[in-house]
Amino acid sequence: MRSNPKIVSFGTAGFVANTAKLSREQMREAVESVSCSALSNCALEDEDALRSTVEIAAVDWCNENRVPVKHAAAIERATLEELALEKPVKPNKGRSMPKVEASFNRHFDTLVRVFPDFGTVELCVDELAGNDNGAGSERQFGYCADERPLVVAFAPKTEQLPTQYIDGLMAHELGHACEFRYGVPKLEKRWGKLPASIERRADKIASHVFKRPIEYGELDIQCVGCGGKKMRPRRLG
Numbered sequence: 410m411r412s413n414p415k416i417v418s419f420g421t422a423g424f425v426a427n428t429a430k431l432s433r434e435q436m437r438e439a440v441e442s443v444s445c446s447a448l449s450n451c452a453l454e455d456e457d458a459l460r461s462t463v464e465i466a467a468v469d470w471c472n473e474n475r476v477p478v479k480h481a482a483a484i485e486r487a488t489l490e491e492l493a494l495e496k497p498v499k500p501n502k503g504r505s506m507p508k509v510e511a512s513f514n515r516h517f518d519t520l521v522r523v524f525p526d527f528g529t530v531e532l533c534v535d536e537l538a539g540n541d542n543g544a545g546s547e548r549q550f551g552y553c554a555d556e557r558p559l560v561v562a563f564a565p566k567t568e569q570l571p572t573q574y575i576d577g578l579m580a581h582e583l584g585h586a587c588e589f590r591y592g593v594p595k596l597e598k599r600w601g602k603l604p605a606s607i608e609r610r611a612d613k614i615a616s617h618v619f620k621r622p623i624e625y626g627e628l629d630i631q632c633v634g635c636g637g638k639k640m641r642p643r644r645l646g
């Protein structure tokens with residue numbers, strides 16, 4: 410089954426804007442579920458503190474570079490999902506990323522040959538991913554969100570990269586998607602032991618699925634066939 414990629418506006422901009430619509434009571438309920446001690450010191454009576462806590466959690470939730478999506482437990486997931494359902498303030502449905510979309514199509518075709526039951530993956534553009542403004546980092550081009558359907562999202566700047574890098578990033582994010590879809594034990598049954606680090610594991614899964622090693626090129630990001638480093642440098646986490 411071919412997943413129809415649709416470029417839709419996703420992400421942090423919408424999340425953060427939507428937190429402005431939460432009532433004080435909704436924010437307090439969300440923040441009372443905080444498990445992280447740094448955040449639990451937040452004064453529940455202080456509306457500004459409440460609001461910034463919710464904003465930080467929303468950004469973290471959709472930015473795996475800062476907090477792995479699965480572990481962003483600071484705010485009730487249900488609250489974040491409600492926020493995500495709200496329309497982003499600045500929808501950007503017109504943006505097109507033809508190179509990214511073409512890479513997605515090529516990779517998705519291979520993915521469903523390897524895993525015919527994979528299901529849908531949604532391709533999104535996240536306007537704020539990759540901005541070094543507290544919502545992302547300059548090195549960040551993409552991430553995978555453990556949603557149903559699964560989402561791979563890319564910053565608009567990804568489109569400007571050489572194809573070898575776009576393909577490397579795409580393979581890596583779809584490596585995460587495989588893990589979210591099937592879980593590590595099932596994948597290890599098929600391919601043997603996988604790396605303990607979540608990022609190296611995504612690269613390894615991608616190299617099994619797409620039959621090309623993931624390298625790290627001059628930009629310190631994933632690429633294929635670029636003559637870069639053979640393994641993710643440790644300093645990148």
Ligand SMILES: [Zn+2]
Nearest residue numbers: 581585608611
């Ligand atoms: Zn990753």
